[in-house]
Amino acid sequence: EEKVLxxxxxxxxxxxxxxxxxxxxxxxxxxxxxxxxxxxxxxxxLPNPSGLNAHWTLTTMAEEYGRLRAAAEANG
Structure with a gap:
């Protein structure tokens, strides 16, 4: 928290x-x-990209990471 602040x-x-x-x-x-x-x-x-996280496919992980990118771009 100190570093983020x-x-x-x-x-x-x-x-x-x-x-x-x-x-x-x-x-x-x-x-x-x-x-x-x-x-x-x-x-x-975000979903963990670990291979142990099998229920998240590459496509669904990319979509979630894309949602964060869109939010970051939309909010400056």
């Missing part, structure tokens, strides 16, 4: 919803934009 990015991307859940103590989090922020920084939980 100091660098103040518009978005923080977390690779893996499980990583997000553990880091932020949010057991019900889902892939996508989160309601929680760090200062003014929005947070997006």
């Amino acid at each position: 100091r660098l103040r990015p518009r978005w923080l991307a977390v690779a893996g919803v499980t990583a997000y859940r553990v880091a932020f103590g949010d057991k019900k989090a889902k892939i996508g934009p989160q309601t929680r922020t760090i200062g003014d920084t929005r947070i997006w939980a």
